[in-house]
Amino acid sequence: MFNYTFHWRPALQALPQMLQGTLVTLQLAILSMIIGVAFGVVLALMRQSKNPLIHFPATVWVEVARNTPALLQIYMAYFGLGQLGIRLDSFVALLIGITFNNAGYLAETFRGGLRAIPQTQTRAARSLGFGAYQAFTLIVLPQLFRVVFHPMTNQMVWAILMTSLGVVVGLNTDLTGVVQDLNVRTFRTFEYFAIAAVLYYLIAKFVTLGARLLAWRLFRY
Amino acid sequence: MKWMPLAATAALLTMLTVPQAFADKLDDIIASGVLRCAVVLDFPPMGSRDANNNPVGFDVDTCTDLAAALGVTPEFVETPFPDRIPALVSGRADVGVASTSDTLERAKTIGFSIPYFAFTNVVLTRTDAGIADYEGLKGKKLGSVAGTFEAILLEDDMKTWGSTSTFQGYQSQADVFQALSQGQIDATVVTSTVAFATIASGNFNNLAIAGDAPYPIDYVSLIGLRTEYGLLNYLNLFVNQQIRSGRYQELYNKHVGEGDAPDLLIPGAYY
Numbered sequence: 001m002f003n004y005t006f007h008w009r010p011a012l013q014a015l016p017q018m019l020q021g022t023l024v025t026l027q028l029a030i031l032s033m034i035i036g037v038a039f040g041v042v043l044a045l046m047r048q049s050k051n052p053l054i055h056f057p058a059t060v061w062v063e064v065a066r067n068t069p070a071l072l073q074i075y076m077a078y079f080g081l082g083q084l085g086i087r088l089d090s091f092v093a094l095l096i097g098i099t100f101n102n103a104g105y106l107a108e109t110f111r112g113g114l115r116a117i118p119q120t121q122t123r124a125a126r127s128l129g130f131g132a133y134q135a136f137t138l139i140v141l142p143q144l145f146r147v148v149f150h151p152m153t154n155q156m157v158w159a160i161l162m163t164s165l166g167v168v169v170g171l172n173t174d175l176t177g178v179v180q181d182l183n184v185r186t187f188r189t190f191e192y193f194a195i196a197a198v199l200y201y202l203i204a205k206f207v208t209l210g211a212r213l214l215a216w217r218l219f220r221y
Numbered sequence: 222m223k224w225m226p227l228a229a230t231a232a233l234l235t236m237l238t239v240p241q242a243f244a245d246k247l248d249d250i251i252a253s254g255v256l257r258c259a260v261v262l263d264f265p266p267m268g269s270r271d272a273n274n275n276p277v278g279f280d281v282d283t284c285t286d287l288a289a290a291l292g293v294t295p296e297f298v299e300t301p302f303p304d305r306i307p308a309l310v311s312g313r314a315d316v317g318v319a320s321t322s323d324t325l326e327r328a329k330t331i332g333f334s335i336p337y338f339a340f341t342n343v344v345l346t347r348t349d350a351g352i353a354d355y356e357g358l359k360g361k362k363l364g365s366v367a368g369t370f371e372a373i374l375l376e377d378d379m380k381t382w383g384s385t386s387t388f389q390g391y392q393s394q395a396d397v398f399q400a401l402s403q404g405q406i407d408a409t410v411v412t413s414t415v416a417f418a419t420i421a422s423g424n425f426n427n428l429a430i431a432g433d434a435p436y437p438i439d440y441v442s443l444i445g446l447r448t449e450y451g452l453l454n455y456l457n458l459f460v461n462q463q464i465r466s467g468r469y470q471e472l473y474n475k476h477v478g479e480g481d482a483p484d485l486l487i488p489g490a491y492y
Contacts, residue, residue: 004310007329007330078405079396079399079400079403082399082400082403082404082405083403085404087403087404087405089405090389167367167392168392168396170364170367170389170390170391170392170396170400170405172367172389172390177390180303180367180368180392181367181368181390183303183368184302184303184367184368184369185324185326185327185368185373186326186327186329186330187305187306187326187327187329187330187331188329188330189306189307189310190307190310
């Protein structure tokens, strides 16, 4: 039995605070995605290397990032590093945790994407006088992003939702942090969490739509 | 008349079944034979786990006493601080014996009994943080369990200080102590009982109490659903009986230490 009467009016009065939290959530997700993509590309390339000194660290990163809970990764960035005397604030610890996770997943996405681009493309570029770096950045990379664009969008949505784990390391400025603060003060759990769920849904939809527009602009033939 | 026995049977059945329709939470608990208490188990000496992982503490014993009074078996539903109310509202627990401060804001959502315990608050800091008293918190990195009585008062004071203090709200008391011990925060304001119990536990050797926090007494109550008057009335009488039977003092001596248990009368006012 659900014995509860909803109080929507006071809950909606807190909407400006929650929207402020939404901005922090977006900021975190976008930053973690930008840094995660950069690390993901590097990790994917490292994993292709035959040299174990290059190959091994990237494999460890990807294995840990993909096979342990994001919650644990964030907790380790805050309390684990804290135990070693490295004191990060909650925002930075959460950013590191999500970026670590993003980079691990994206590295595998990129590795798959790289395999989908025929080697002949690089050889053709090289035969036309492109250097190895030029061939990669001007020929392979643009095609890679076209191939992996949709999985990347998925990862972006995942990054947004993962920001909600920031409360475990004391982040109270993002959407979940703000909502959790309001919740403990007032005990109106269901109203605040329902509004937060709608806001997360809207952010995710907004990002997906933005990504589609970007893809349409960048990848049309 | 042939229909008379039939009508009498129907009337009897109606009499037997109609009161069932008005069964309230108190009736349900007695009928089920189990009292499910929401307890917080990272808040010693009120609630914690012993070496065998069994729930122990003042709140745990209070729930056991309440179950005994009702003639049912206690069942402990462990809930972190923020999940006490969802546990009640969603029907996972019948009552909360979880050191819940009786704020007016929360009373809009749940029902409180008369206070069953009262806390005073102290400053808990790291020995190397250079904080001697409450005034020393200005300009420091502070933290507490988000949304608690003491966290709200600390944040209010920080606004009036207008200094560069920062506030970090955590989800559990254990996280606050961990962050304080590691240096993510310099001090917290916490109930004196939990501060003494934590230092006595020996788990955090670098923590020390730095004087009292100038806050009003934090009265905490048992909680139930706001509409369950039968249960709330029972809880009030139960708390009253705990005090007058001496059990309240006994539990205080057992879990907090020898001394006078806090006075639960609000001076100059009816409850």
